[in-house]
Amino acid sequence: MKVNGKPTRSIWLADDGWAVEIIDQTKLPHAFEISRLETLDDAARAISDMLVRGAPLIGATAAYGLALAMRADPSTEHLERAGKILFATRPTAVNLRWALQDVGARLRALAPGERAAAAYARAAAICDEDVAINHAIGEHGLGLIRAVWDKAEKARTVNLLTHCNAGWLATVDWGTALSPIYLAHDAGIPVHVWVDETRPRNQGASLTAWELGQHGVPHTVIADNAGGHLMQHGKVDLCITGTDRTTARGDVCNKIGTYLKALAAHDNEVPFYVALPGPTIDWTIEDGVAEIPIEERDGRELSEVTGRTADGAIATVRITPEGSAAANFAFDVTPARLVTGLVTERGVCAASTEGLLSLYPERHNRPEVWAVVL
């Protein structure tokens, strides 16, 4: 999507054709800085230090990390070492594992001299596939937004609400939950997005607000507490979020607080959609609340807030008293009963086993284990 008016992806090849460039997302929203990755270690650091985040973008960065590694030394030994180093950066990231397995297997089958070029080609293809999947999600979700607009006789703005960042910054382009919103905006449908701040890491206030603003999409940042009130008063037409992991029956595990918004949507008959690429469906589990362990992160992500001071410096402030503990649960699970529909690259379906199998019939009677690392 656009940054300073210029179409931009979250990862791309530098003009020299071999180095990889990314947006340093740790600097957003206060500075737009491009980071140049020249080595395996650069790529590993970009992932571990969260210059890149979001499952698809992490996968793409890992793929390019293997390409950079093969450019330096295409030996099988180095290939294995590179895979291990990259995997260790975020061992719970499913796309990271997938990308490393996919690219690694292809490279092992080749002679060392062919590996660098093949790795670059495969990394580029992974990026393009991600863009295509997200664009397809957007097209299907666009239909939902257009339906709201049509029902309002094209007479008013369509108000959407999203939580966390499931935008193009988390993918290679378009995003998942935000993809339909970008397509609607680009199609001339007047949209406005209520952006949940998304405590404790503020991905909404920082990343979602920034990318919507750069692309020119009207939006307003709100406290995570506000969505219920807005829905009670008819100020939200449709909620749409992403999901880190979707169970075979349609439970969704997404950023902490998603469940509360789904409850409010249900209580006020506001449609609540969840956008996802098919590969993030975990066909091996059913009951998300019972079966998905929730990561607990450092409490300082809650008790300390980082931002920009009036004089432009980046500073971190503590908001809780010394001596008060802070707990930081990263995700929660929204039961399928609260989800109006799942928006995938293949279409929109009910959040149910039947719904998912209607879009992914190849999974019928073939519930192969999709490796998940926890």
Added chain:
Amino acid sequence: MKVNGKPTRSIWLADDGWAVEIIDQTKLPHAFEISRLETLDDAARAISDMLVRGAPLIGATAAYGLALAMRADPSTEHLERAGKILFATRPTAVNLRWALQDVGARLRALAPGERAAAAYARAAAICDEDVAINHAIGEHGLGLIRAVWDKAEKARTVNLLTHCNAGWLATVDWGTALSPIYLAHDAGIPVHVWVDETRPRNQGASLTAWELGQHGVPHTVIADNAGGHLMQHGKVDLCITGTDRTTARGDVCNKIGTYLKALAAHDNEVPFYVALPGPTIDWTIEDGVAEIPIEERDGRELSEVTGRTADGAIATVRITPEGSAAANFAFDVTPARLVTGLVTERGVCAASTEGLLSLYPERHNRPEVWAVVL
């Protein structure tokens, strides 16, 4: 309750017997500073600059403000002027209006020479009445906590969840929602409180965490997003919050986000209680969502966060991008159907017209208008 081990109220007479001392709550949780009020203007500034906050404490401060004014000049002209100055500090605060009307009417009936002493006496009585009401709320709420503990065969800690600050800092002592918790703790029942951060003004992270910590009550600060997850996993036995305004049928208007917690409690069969002094019941309205206008405050309360830097300085940082709007709705309404019960100074009742009339039978067939300023 205790501060540094010493029993403390939120407002008291100085040792000299005429000046008024308060805790400067704008400095919490990072510094405990006592502010001395010597004049009408000191009292007015303490309210308008939010050194004191919380409806009961604002009322008590206004009453003492009239006393300070009468000490300086007990003329009727000055009395009227003082009332106007104090009323203008927070014109939407119901207790402020009530205290000024109550004290003002008593003083007008007296000769100027008798006014100062009478004002001090009435201000002290207002404080003591508030303490008595809150202690009674605590006793009734204590029964609910004790019942949970008994049901658990006294074998484990009772986990409570609260939102915003309805503690002793918002009142003269004890608080409303926190009063039962203090009584339970003091009675030896092992309690632990999940403290909602309460964005955007962080009253939970700063004030509730501070006062619980000072009194020695175990607690953990969490993101407002986390409560649903905790309730899904059985980690909350009982929720209890305050309310700014309660309708005649039991809808409660409280800090933004209360509604989301009530939805989660309902979805997980966790009891959700709301504590309130009877005078905050607004007998003139029924449907809180439809009838209570919600204050919208400056978006900077959301986009800017103030806290303490590592070197001890107080700093404010912006967390949203320049150009992104922020909306700041201060309250929301939780419908009575989501409230397990109301905890008042007269007992616990159902959140319904029948429930409230059972405790306040004098309101039956006498729905006198209780003046509310919006």
